Amino acid sequence: MNNTKLHVLYEDNHLIAINKKSGDICQADKTGDIPLSEIVKEFLKNKYHKPGNVYLGTIHRIDRPTTGVIIYAKTSKALSRMNEKFRNNEISKTYWAIVKNKLPKQSDILENYLSKNNKKNKSFVTKGKDGKYSKLNYNIIKSLDNYYQYEIKPETGRHHQIRVQLSNIGSPIKGDLKYGAKRSNKDGSICLHAREIIFKHPVTKEKLKIIAPTPQNKIWNN
Secondary structure (H helix, E strand, C coil), X not given: CCCCCCCEEEECCCEEEEEECCCCCCCCCCCCCCCHHHHHHHHHHHHCCCXXXXXXXXXXXXXXXXXXXXXXXCCHHHHHHHHHHHHCCCCEEEEEEEECCCCCCCEEEEEEEEEEECCCCEEEEECCCCCEEEEEEEEEEEEXXXXXXXXXXXXXXXXXXXXXXXXXXXXXXXXXXXXCCCCCCCCCCCCEEEEEEEEECCCCCCEEEEECCCXXXXXXXX
């Protein structure tokens, strides 16, 4: 199993944070592809010369075509405490997105109700309150050649939330064919990056801020 390209952003006795590449899946799914969780396990096994199985708990996920920071738990104590933090909304997450069409305002709050179609693995904005309440804040970072870059802070953690909420106001993420982009990116990615995560460490209680560098390609390097 190849783990030479694993980009570790942070590690201690309880947690490990990785800068996920587009195409990596956070944990095993029906595709049968090797998940990032298994690659991280192998990395830890080799690094610490562990003879047996390595414990690794999946705390949260980001979509397969999305890049950026993903955190795994190295102990069951860290996993249960981090799960609780996510449930209680004690984790601050910041994403960067590149879109073709400028959003209506420089900064705004988007609130919608979303429903998920499991068969299509896609979420939709519902008219009424049948779906799950979803809220995010956005601010423009800069204008690029033909594109716009935004900072997005989701306040809820819904399936494909950022992708569907931006698409709903006419600004699908670059490369996101599933939610209305006209063209795919050559590498199959979408221009959505989990840039930063801030939380209190589940054991030491110190404040942690983990930042993931953007992918090294022309559009992000702009």
